[in-house]
Amino acid sequence: MLIRIPKRSDEKESAVTDPEIYRQRRVFMQQCAAGMAGLAGGLLVGGQAQAGLTLGTPRSSPYSTDEELTPMHAATHYNNFYELGYKKEDPSRNAAALKTEPWTVEVEGYCENPGTYAVEDLVPMDQLEERIYRLRCVEAWSMVIPWVGVPLATALKKLRPTSQARYVAFQTILDPENLPGQRRNVLDWPYVEGLRIDEAMHPLTLLTVGMYGQVLPNQNGAPIRIVVPWKYGFKSIKSIVRIRFVEGQPPTAWNQATPNEYGFYSNVNPEVNHPRWSQRRERRIGEFRKRKTLMFNGYAEEVAHLYSGMDLHKYF
């Protein structure tokens, strides 16, 4: 079988997957049946990534949560992706404005293998994993999303960063002619983000090419993005065209726009409020009551040691 629903560990399967998603996947598979001949395993062959195509059978991961998935429609129609518009419903509406073909990623800075890479050079399609992560937006809402990708560390190791590489800087595509959001200077385009090298190499940090078993829809950051589940969503930069290994802490887009509101680290932290709203609680999309926000978005066990000894009120 060429296309199948990605499997998580069996005992989780029924508890985790929203019937709505199963329904959508079935519909999708029917629509796709005609194109099946061309789909052998990975789908990014030759850079022919197309939103909506399934991604073979990613492996399940012990890092996945068993919480109920946010319906795919919600995760793909309520987005902050300012390049495609500033309102939540804009990115899905303007998705076609993002041109993902051809796509290359420039790798620069302190590493042994700089150069121009295709998506599939960075993301080995035979090693895809599904990671079901909580996503906590800085605006105090959250979702649970099954991403598909490989640990960012897998890709970075191939690029062989040198000892001077203490941070990794990322940049989103700059294309003001096509991207409606980049026609006004709402942010200082292009969007840039960064991680400390140990954050970037952490096994939770995912270099992502898909979600819900399918190739990333444009509004979710196609064709390649990262997902850093213990940080506020805006750290998980979308539609990456440049990766640079640097020595000093790189500038980050929201921090440059409003330094007192968005720090470089931006770890999810219920104790440190955003100046304009409380971070103690969050609304899980689809729920009425608010939930308590967890330290490091519930990933404290895995990542707290990265910040031991740091004053997280200062390094917010």
Add this chain to the structure above:
Amino acid sequence: MRTPTAAGWVKPALFLLCLVPVIDLAHGAWTNTLGVNPLETLTRSTGTWTLRFLLLTLLVTPLIRVMRTPALLRYRRMLGLFAFFYASIHLGTYLWFDKFFDWQEIWLDIQDRLFITAGVTAFLLLVPLALTSTRRAQRALGNAWNRLHRLIYVATFAGLLHYFWLVKADYLEPIIYASIFAVLMLARIRKSSTVNVSGVS
């Protein structure tokens, strides 16, 4: 100029028109078509409509002057009360869906968050205006009524501050509303020395 009979159906029609946004929201809530985050949609939409009704209320006086149609005055109270109506729902959605009536949390918010402080200020300023909106109160207060109701300028200003302070990056919409407010205020400053319609300020 309108005859009294023409105004007879205009007022109920306007009343129904002013109800359209809330009926639309209620319908959306009932059929679950308010988008992915319906509670946010409710808060944002009622906030926007509060501001729009405040500006519509402020539009009446300059319109009377420009078009020389004093009959329009009879609709101003209704528009003002609708502003208060939408502000009350807006506040209600915050108290319930955002804070679940956790008064301690709400009090912290009012102190800590400038945009909430401004919003609450705007709302509190509207309360005495709504309470004294009856013809009886207007007669009893005489000239003081006019002065009191100038608080709508301060309330709208506070509402605009509230809007500017809650925006993350895209200031286009608050700038548009603030510009409309500025035009409506300028129209008052420039005309206040020439014409004076009673009960209009």
